[in-house]
Amino acid sequence: MIQFASxxxxxNRLNGLKSTEIQADSFLExxxxxxxxxEIGQKEFLLQVGRVCSIAEYLDVPVTQLPDLIEEKERK
Structure with missing residues (x-):
């Protein structure tokens, strides 16, 4: 029963994101x-993704703009 609820x-989460099971499966693949x-574990990868999101939030920059921000800082 717990598996069914999960x-x-x-x-519901995928529906809320307007994503499909196929997209989620493709992402996981x-x-x-x-x-x-x-050569890193999936758990470590997800932790790093979470860390990047936290840094973006701290800097008040969308994650999608982080690469541009880093390049700009490197040029200075």
């Missing part, structure tokens, strides 16, 4: 490939 929560190539 599945429903995940499905790409994450696995990246982690394998970089």
């Amino acid at each position: 599945s429903i929560r995940l499905k 790409n994450m696995d490939i990246h982690c394998f190539k970089e």
Whole structure:
């Protein structure tokens, strides 16, 4: 019963993000490939993603603009 409830929560979360199970599966597959190539665990990868999001929030910069911000700071 707990697994069913977890599945429903995940499905509702995907619906709220307007994402499909196929997109989520594709993301997880790409994450696995990246982690394998970089020789890091998936848990470590997710922790690092969370860390990057926290840094972006602290800097009050969207995550998508972090690379530009870093390049700008490197040029200075």
